[in-house]
Amino acid sequence: xxxxxxxxxxxxxxxxxxxxxxxxxxxxxxxxxxxxxxxxxxxxxxxxxxxxxxxxxxxxxxxxxxxxxxxxxxxxxxxxxxxxxxxxxxxxxxxxxxxxxxxxxxxxxxxxxxxxxxxxxxxxxxxxxxxxxxxxxxxxxxxxxxxxxxxxxxxxxxxxxxxxxxxxxxxxxxxxxxxxxxxxxxxxxxxxxxxxxxxxxxxxxxxxxxxxxxxxxxxxxxxxxxxxxxxxxxxxxxxxxxxxxxxxxxxxxxxxxxxxxxxxxxxxxxxxxxxxxxxxxxxxxxxxxxxxxxxxxxxxxxxxxxxxxxxxxxxxxxxxxxxxxxxxxxxxxxxxxxxxxxxxxxxxxxxxxxxxxxxxxxxxxxxxxxxxxxxxxxxxxxxxxxxxxxxxxxxxxxxxxxxxxxxxxxxxxxxxxxxxxxxxxxxxxxxxxxxxxxxxxxxxxxxxxxxxxxx
Amino acid sequence: xxxxxxxxxxxxxxxxxxxxxxxxxxxxxxxxxxxxxxxxxxxxxxxxxxxxxxxxxxxxxxxxxxxxxxxxxxxxxxxxxxxxxxxxxxxxxxxxxxxxxxxxxxxxxxxxxxxxxxxxxxxxxxxxxxxxxxxxxxxxxxxxxxxxxxxxxxxxxxxxxxxxxxxxxxxxxxxxxxxxxxxxxxxxxxxxxxxxxxxxxxxxxxxxxxxxxxxxxxxxxxxxxxxxxxxxxxxxxxxxxxxxxxxxxxxxxxxxxxxxxxxxxxxxxxxxxxxxxxxxxxxxxxxxxxxxxxxxxxxxxxxxxxxxxxxxxxxxxxxxxxxxxxxxxxxxxxxxxxxxxxxxxxxxxxxxxxxxxxxxxxxxxxxxxxxxxxxxxxxxxxxxxxxxxxxxxxxxxxxxxxxxxxxxxxxxxxxxxxxxxxxxxxxxxxxxxxxxxxxxxxxxxxxxxxxxxxx
Numbered sequence: 085x086x087x088x089x090x091x092x093x094x095x096x097x098x099x100x101x102x103x104x105x106x107x108x109x110x111x112x113x114x115x116x117x118x119x120x121x122x123x124x125x126x127x128x129x130x131x132x133x134x135x136x137x138x139x140x141x142x143x144x145x146x147x148x149x150x151x152x153x154x155x156x157x158x159x160x161x162x163x164x165x166x167x168x169x170x171x172x173x174x175x176x177x178x179x180x181x182x183x184x185x186x187x188x189x190x191x192x193x194x195x196x197x198x199x200x201x202x203x204x205x206x207x208x209x210x211x212x213x214x215x216x217x218x219x220x221x222x223x224x225x226x227x228x229x230x231x232x233x234x235x236x237x238x239x240x241x242x243x244x245x246x247x248x249x250x251x252x253x254x255x256x257x258x259x260x261x262x263x264x265x266x267x268x269x270x271x272x273x274x275x276x277x278x279x280x281x282x283x284x285x286x287x288x289x290x291x292x293x294x295x296x297x298x299x300x301x302x303x304x305x306x307x308x309x310x311x312x313x314x315x316x317x318x319x320x321x322x323x324x325x326x327x328x329x330x331x332x333x334x335x336x337x338x339x340x341x342x343x344x345x346x347x348x349x350x351x352x353x354x355x356x357x358x359x360x361x362x363x364x365x366x367x368x369x370x371x372x373x374x375x376x377x378x379x380x381x382x383x384x385x386x387x388x389x390x391x392x393x394x395x396x397x398x399x400x401x402x403x404x405x406x407x408x409x410x411x412x413x414x415x416x417x418x419x420x421x422x423x424x425x426x427x428x429x430x431x432x433x434x435x436x437x438x439x440x441x442x443x444x445x446x447x448x449x450x451x452x453x454x455x456x457x458x459x460x461x462x463x464x465x466x467x468x469x470x471x472x473x474x475x476x477x478x479x480x481x482x483x484x485x486x487x488x489x490x491x492x493x494x495x496x497x498x499x500x501x502x503x504x505x506x507x508x509x510x511x512x513x514x515x516x517x518x519x520x521x522x523x524x525x526x527x528x529x530x531x532x533x534x535x536x537x538x539x
Numbered sequence: 540x541x542x543x544x545x546x547x548x549x550x551x552x553x554x555x556x557x558x559x560x561x562x563x564x565x566x567x568x569x570x571x572x573x574x575x576x577x578x579x580x581x582x583x584x585x586x587x588x589x590x591x592x593x594x595x596x597x598x599x600x601x602x603x604x605x606x607x608x609x610x611x612x613x614x615x616x617x618x619x620x621x622x623x624x625x626x627x628x629x630x631x632x633x634x635x636x637x638x639x640x641x642x643x644x645x646x647x648x649x650x651x652x653x654x655x656x657x658x659x660x661x662x663x664x665x666x667x668x669x670x671x672x673x674x675x676x677x678x679x680x681x682x683x684x685x686x687x688x689x690x691x692x693x694x695x696x697x698x699x700x701x702x703x704x705x706x707x708x709x710x711x712x713x714x715x716x717x718x719x720x721x722x723x724x725x726x727x728x729x730x731x732x733x734x735x736x737x738x739x740x741x742x743x744x745x746x747x748x749x750x751x752x753x754x755x756x757x758x759x760x761x762x763x764x765x766x767x768x769x770x771x772x773x774x775x776x777x778x779x780x781x782x783x784x785x786x787x788x789x790x791x792x793x794x795x796x797x798x799x800x801x802x803x804x805x806x807x808x809x810x811x812x813x814x815x816x817x818x819x820x821x822x823x824x825x826x827x828x829x830x831x832x833x834x835x836x837x838x839x840x841x842x843x844x845x846x847x848x849x850x851x852x853x854x855x856x857x858x859x860x861x862x863x864x865x866x867x868x869x870x871x872x873x874x875x876x877x878x879x880x881x882x883x884x885x886x887x888x889x890x891x892x893x894x895x896x897x898x899x900x901x902x903x904x905x906x907x908x909x910x911x912x913x914x915x916x917x918x919x920x921x922x923x924x925x926x927x928x929x930x931x932x933x934x935x936x937x938x939x940x941x942x943x944x945x946x947x948x949x950x951x952x953x954x955x956x957x958x959x960x961x962x963x964x965x966x967x968x969x970x971x972x973x974x975x976x977x978x979x980x981x982x983x984x985x986x987x988x989x990x991x992x993x994x
Contacts (some may be wrong), residue, residue, distance in 0.1 A: 154601075197546075
């Protein structure tokens with residue numbers, strides 16, 4: 085009967101300690117989202133497979149977790165289909181629902197479904213888990229949280245500036261030093277046009293996106309293998325080797341992309357966003373990086389990526405503008421821009437740098453030792469007052485050895501232990517021990533409340 | 540290509556307005572859990588089916604949502620099994636994982652899995668969705684949240700008193716008037732013994748649990764149909780007709796159950812809990828109700844149920860003590876007690892009585908109108924200062940007609956609109972309109988910040 089309990093591979097339990105740290109991150113992100121007027125929505129974990137399938141490519145379809153239909157799931161499966169053992173066909177018969185793969189497709193579905201009731205521009209945030217049947221490995225999970233903020237129904241570049249400002253505030257509050265990289269899809273299009281290889285834009289962006297990892301020579305090698313002419317590769321070089329300030333880069337781009345209307349539009353957009361962001365004054369800098377591509381087929385304007393400066397890790401936040409998110413659900417022409425905070429990677433960064441507030445995992449401020457019926461009854465009264473005053477407090481529920489109760493306070497990192505023994509009971513007082521310094525003092529209940537409220 | 544988007548039946552999307560109201564409830568419950576020293580954990584949405592199956596009865600097994608195995612899910616399905624079309628056998632072959640059905644079984648699994656690392660008593664809370672393939676109907680969903688708080692590893696009745704106190708604080712803060720009903724499983728056992736029908740305890744408790752709904756005559760009829768003797772039914776009557784204060788009921792019970800050791804133990808436990816709760820002074824009253832049973836086979840001591848006084852609805856919170864939660868996972872002898880807040884029903888109650896704070900759905904405190912590039916740039920600077928000072932604020936991103944922007948503020952219930960037009964720009968001031976009163980005043984940015992921080 086007894087089973088050795090475990091959880092599915094690629095999933096995680098979160099202990100109180102881990103939850104406290106994760107909540108610190110989520111609460112920080114949420115509070116910033118709210119200051120910026122983003123409003124929360126939630127969508128169901130299960131979506132119809134018709135909503136999810138075909139949105140993430142063929143590989144994505146395979147990575148969707150599918151839910152077996154309830155009741156007689158074999159009802160509509162014919163003998164021939166069984167004999168054939170065609171997995172795709174069988175899946176369609178056995179399953180109608182799947183687990184959310186990201187927050188973007190459910191958001192697009194949401195916008196279209198409630199379009200009549202939504203006030204545009206609609207600024208929403210959403211923090212929920214997503215599921216992917218990826219092969220689990222270090223840092224890659226089958227269940228993980230996404231934290232997305234998007235605004236749809238506005239073309240204004242103020243939205244981009246605001247998203248950058250939001251990134252700045254989140255990481256300032258988390259005390260993580262970051263670099264923001266920024267680009268514009270129209271500049272990538274302009275580059276492809278200007279080097280005479282407009283039709284190879286996908287190959288070009290996929291290749292140059294790797295420049296940080298593999299270097300310019302290997303990028304050029306890859307471009308050659310994709311059939312780019314030597315002339316095109318030579319014309320590309322100054323763009324990839326471009327450096328200096330944002331202002332210098334924008335000037336260079338204006339010159340190099342002068343012949344491409346789309347390219348020049350991209351330069352103008354990029355200038356507006358970067359200058360707008362700078363003019364407001366922020367802690368971190370947005371650096372123009374024309375090699376930045378991120379899911380090219382998705383973004384149509386601004387592209388944003390954030391990296392931590394003090395930890396070797398992939399991008400910890402990313403986003404951009406898309407112009408046809410809702411088209412697939414029959415609502416074309418709605419422009420949107422958004423960012424997604426990578427909660428799990430941010431968690432790794434904060435863990436590595438130990439950037440949590442000291443009391444992040446504090447369960448309660450004070451534990452009352454339990455010496456027996458009468459003493460506990462008096463303690464319970466004081467505990468109740470403390471809680472009403474907003475001080476987290478608890479009474480050790482069992483009458484146990486002093487050593488055990490102190491050990492409990494210690495292992496739970498409870499900063500104060502309160503003692504109501506026989507003497508204190510008679511005097512109507514409380515003995516309070518500061519667990520860090522070992523200092524003890526005898527206080528009236530009122531003094532105790534006052535002290536712990538400010539501790 | 541275009542699909543009319545929808546979500547699976549029995550599931551829900553939550554709009555910003557609904558989320559604000561739900562967050563108000565969840566945040567209230569969470570803040571109370573924390574004041575009492577309960578610490579949060581989270582478990583994965585997917586559990587191994589071996590963890591879930593057999594824990595909720597045969598009917599429950601059918602109501603589990605099962606996840607189709609990834610990859611070649613037909614691999615281990617033999618020809619004979621296919622031909623046979625045995626759903627149970629096929630499910631076992633096709634699926635290894637299922638969605639969480641409640642928070643209790645995952646918690647039990649968690650406690651056993653990490654028993655070496657957990658400090659006892661372990662007080663945990665958990666607020667996560669659960670999924671059930673129930674037939675959807677009004678007020679019953681296939682995805683809904685549970686809010687559980689449990690303490691394991693302590694037999695002390697202080698835990699019960701604390702849980703009652705927590706119920707009191709949650710509903711006091713939510714301004715919902717409630718009645719707490721309380722019973723003890725040992726009293727039910729005692730009753731069955733005393734009327735000479737110990738072996739019929741399940742039938743007896745199932746029947747008397749319905750007394751509020753169907754009345755004593757129908758309860759007796761049901762008991763007769765289950766084979767209870769007329770004598771037993773007569774001996775039961777005074778117990779069911781018992782009324783008066785808790786003290787009077789405890790006295791009556793002590794007399795009537797004097798011959799049952801278990802029954803008398805139950806009376807003592809009940810007295811300790813009720814008197815302990817009363818002695819601390821609370822807003823709501825815990826009333827003894829010996830007909831209260833709730834999932835009898837589960838609870839072994841205290842049984843708790845909460846009903847709203849001003850809305851006709853089922854129980855909105857419930858719980859009790861169980862002595863063998865972890866036995867099925869190979870860890871016997873661990874006692875626990877817990878309660879579960881029914882978030883969806885509490886949401887219904889607050890909606891019906893309109894008990895939300897006035898500003899619950901407020902997105903931002905102030906919207907800055909966008910009159911064009913220069914004005915917007917000045918507005919963006921003030922918006923940034925407001926946000927840094929903790930005031931949620933936004934700039935309308937697009938240059939649109941005044942009427943449209945004011946209409947946006949109105950439909951989003953934004954209490955203030957700030958205007959920086961040509962005049963204000965020259966004077967370095969902001970014109971602020973109170974949307975409720977229509978009153979306008981011209982302020983310096985510093986005055987504006989001060990005013991809105993306190994608004």
